[in-house]
Amino acid sequence: MTAELVRGQNHPLSLHQVEIRVTAGTPVLALVSAGDDEGRLAGPEALAHPGARILPGLEAPGAAGARHRFPLDLDAVGAAVHRVRVVLALPGGGPARFGAVPAPHVAVAAADGAEVAAYTVTGLDSESAVVALELYRRQDAWKVRAVGQGYADGLGALLTDAGLPGPAATALAAAALAVDTPLATAASAAAPAAARGPAGEGPAGAPAATAIDYAHPRRRRTTEPPEPAPTPEAPGQAGAPPRPVAGDAGGWSMEERLYNQVWGMFEDLARTVAAYRSAVDFADSRLDRELDDALSDPSARLTANAARDAARARRDELVARAQAVLDRDLAQLRAESEVVEPALPAAYARWDNPVWHGAGAPRESPLALRLGDLSLPEAPGLRVPMLMRLPLERGLWIDNGRTGSEAAMAMDTDRLRRLAMDMAVAHAVRLLAVHPGGRFCVHVIDPAGAGAAALAPLVRSGVLAAPPALGAAGVTDTLERLTRRVDLVQMAVRAGAPAELPPDVDPADQLLIVHDFPHGFDERAVTRLRYLADEGPAVGVHLLMVADRDEASAYGPLLDPLWRALMRLSPVPDHHLADPWVHHAWTFEPDLPPQHSAVLERALEQVMTRH
Known part of the structure; x- marks a missing residue:
């Protein structure tokens, strides 16, 4: 067939x-x-x-x-x-x-x-x-x-x-x-x-x-069901899919192969769920049409109940076939996830992965960084790592506002803001931990000092380039120094001598964490922040904002380009991300260290030993 x-x-x-x-x-x-x-x-x-x-x-x-x-x-x-x-x-x-x-x-x-x-x-x-x-x-x-x-x-x-x-x-x-x-x-x-x-x-x-x-106004209707799924078989049996292997994708290194394999899993999950949803939608549409036909035909009124039952049975059969195909594909993806997840390097791994207990000093910068997990409601328990390529081409915005999602609206404001800062700190520690010593430098702007508790691990470890900048003066000074770095590197690149920089310019990539925006920012500071978001990534200056967009509404449309330039993430589960293939709304869940775990402190200790 x-x-x-x-x-x-x-x-x-x-x-x-x-x-x-x-x-x-x-x-x-x-x-x-x-x-x-x-x-x-x-x-x-x-x-x-x-x-x-x-x-x-x-x-x-x-x-x-x-x-x-x-x-x-x-x-x-x-x-x-x-x-x-x-x-x-x-x-x-x-x-x-x-x-x-x-x-x-x-x-x-x-x-x-x-x-x-x-x-x-x-x-x-x-x-x-x-x-x-x-x-x-x-x-x-x-x-x-x-x-x-x-x-x-x-x-x-x-x-x-x-x-x-x-x-x-x-x-x-x-x-x-x-x-x-x-x-x-x-x-x-x-x-x-x-x-x-x-x-x-x-x-x-x-x-x-x-x-x-x-979305097509002239879509065609059909009457035939999709092909039924083959009977699932255990891996290794005749006719069964091959056993999954970690790193079974193209690439020059195991890290690159794992990265490509994760994206292959992401695409497969997107497409198999799209096929299931299409089949169910088709079955429902055909059921509606057949029920309408049964009700509109006067000659068939005596047999209308039987026609309705038959139509519903055909719909249920179609959905059952689609579910069988979905179950088969999800079983294979879950088996693949079970072998891939433990094999991921630290840059891709969850914080509870044992790789963090024995991670040595990295020799080169990673290809990508894990920001969290992605899932779909049809596949409960199956989470695909959300990997973002490095160097970061876009800044990150961790939304600590309560209007972003249902989970945010149901959470206490102070708790939500602490989660957002914990997430920012976790990203900063991961960046530092997976890069060779001296390759990344972290700055913090916290004008009111409201993020002091979450920032404590960074401050205690001594990995920050300077203490968190406080007040309007601290905001101005930090932004001036990073803006100057962007200008100097751009001029050096245009002159064909990217390494010829003044001795006071740090050649390492820079990460700026901005908390409590727009507190402490005047219009000049806002303009500089937008400049860093637009021009910084190309010359190694990256922005991570923790902010509530509604609180910045006083600036009106002035900040719209800034928000559009950043990738929004949520400290609680949210459905704002879409895949590039079929554009599902995926549930994003941040990856935070387990409660009462010392994994962040251990990672920071190793970072400091490399300086």
């Missing part, structure tokens, strides 16, 4: 020699890209297109057409290739956007012709290029995923997003699109539409697709 995928859903591939089939309502170009574990292309030579059709294991059609069939040999693509993407693009001389033509249908078929998985790319509008399917490698096994990511700016934008520089992407897109549409192909453009059944059905004989884009 064919697994009809919804956007974001994946399906295992037991076959490595497959055929890709494309059916469209207009001539399209079918291209194939060979990318790394993040889908990035090594260069123009990693795209198979009509002008350069063949890559190891891949072969693209030689012209635009309304139907395509071409082979993929996943065993021959090379060890560096982790993602093979099927790209569809509209050539010149035809429709300018996919929203003006029937939705294309893409399938993966076995050598005997049986389709393994299929996806109808619905929901497109102004896009002229789309990543339809992705075949990707995880833990030495291959899967196929329905992507459906369209690009209104065309193939060039798609290739730029895949990692090619702008000029190279533009040139490659032009070369790939420089094909003539054969007259025979153009004349048969209407044939696929005729070959399709009533609205909502797939290619002749194929089950209808369940892919629905809920």
Whole structure:
């Protein structure tokens, strides 16, 4: 049976020699890209297109057409290739956007012709290029995923997003699109539409697709359920997914492989939940439609109760199938999390991880820093580390206001503010602990001294560059020194001599913690703070604010650019973060040291021994 995928859903591939089939309502170009574990292309030579059709294991059609069939040999693509993407693009001389033509249908078929998985790319509008399917490698096994990511700016934008520089992407897109549409192909453009059944059905004989884009006003309706999930099997049994292994991702070092693996888990969880929600929404929509039909047909009133019961049973069956697929994917992700979490280095690990008890002096700066955990309601107990790449390209804002979330509104103000400062201190200690000695320097602005209790570990250990700045004079002095550093480093970089700095300028990266903003700040200080937020990250000056945005409302729109420049975090569970793939609202939970634990003090002691 064919697994009809919804956007974001994946399906295992037991076959490595497959055929890709494309059916469209207009001539399209079918291209194939060979990318790394993040889908990035090594260069123009990693795209198979009509002008350069063949890559190891891949072969693209030689012209635009309304139907395509071409082979993929996943065993021959090379060890560096982790993602093979099927790209569809509209050539010149035809429709300018996919929203003006029937939705294309893409399938993966076995050598005997049986389709393994299929996806109808619905929901497109102004896009002229789309990543339809992705075949990707995880833990030495291959899967196929329905992507459906369209690009209104065309193939060039798609290739730029895949990692090619702008000029190279533009040139490659032009070369790939420089094909003539054969007259025979153009004349048969209407044939696929005729070959399709009533609205909502797939290619002749194929089950209808369940892919629905809920934001599209012309979304298609279907009547067929998604493919039922296979019976879950224990890892290691025949047909079961391989046992998870920590670091089973691409990268030059174990740290980089673990970072990529965590992001792979994050993406897999996002997409499998998206597929489940899509399937449930489809089942509910079909139930509503069938109930309306049963009530609106006068001739069926005598059997209306039976029709309603049958409709509800079909809905429950669809949801049960979707739940089985979700349970299967979550079981695999939980097994992966169980082996990955204990293997994480200190920069990625929770504060309760034993790695903090034996962490030695780091030899180089880490790739990323753990800010907390992310989870979704469909996966209780499964938390994915939220890792932020270093150096920090954006400052952080820990919101200590009570209007940010339900949990904040239910908490005592003083308790919430203490939690926010504890979180800031924990981030500062982690930054210091995972960098070699002398690579990071921490400054604190606490105009009213309200954060003294939370800051005590930093003050006692002596890791601060200076005592916390108090009052308006302390605010002005600290901001002046850091602004001067940004100006001098920028001038040195522009002069081509980044190391030529005055002897009183600390070459280490700087972290500024600002507490109780805007207390003690006049307009000049606010302007300097905005300058540090905008210009500081590029030259090693990073901002961590602990503040209530409502308290700064007196400045009006003056501070809006500041808040937008910072990444907001919450000291209590909150739902304000979204993933880059399907834009779920994720629950963020901060990672704080366990109560009554001395892990922060031990980490600070080790920091001081390296100075």
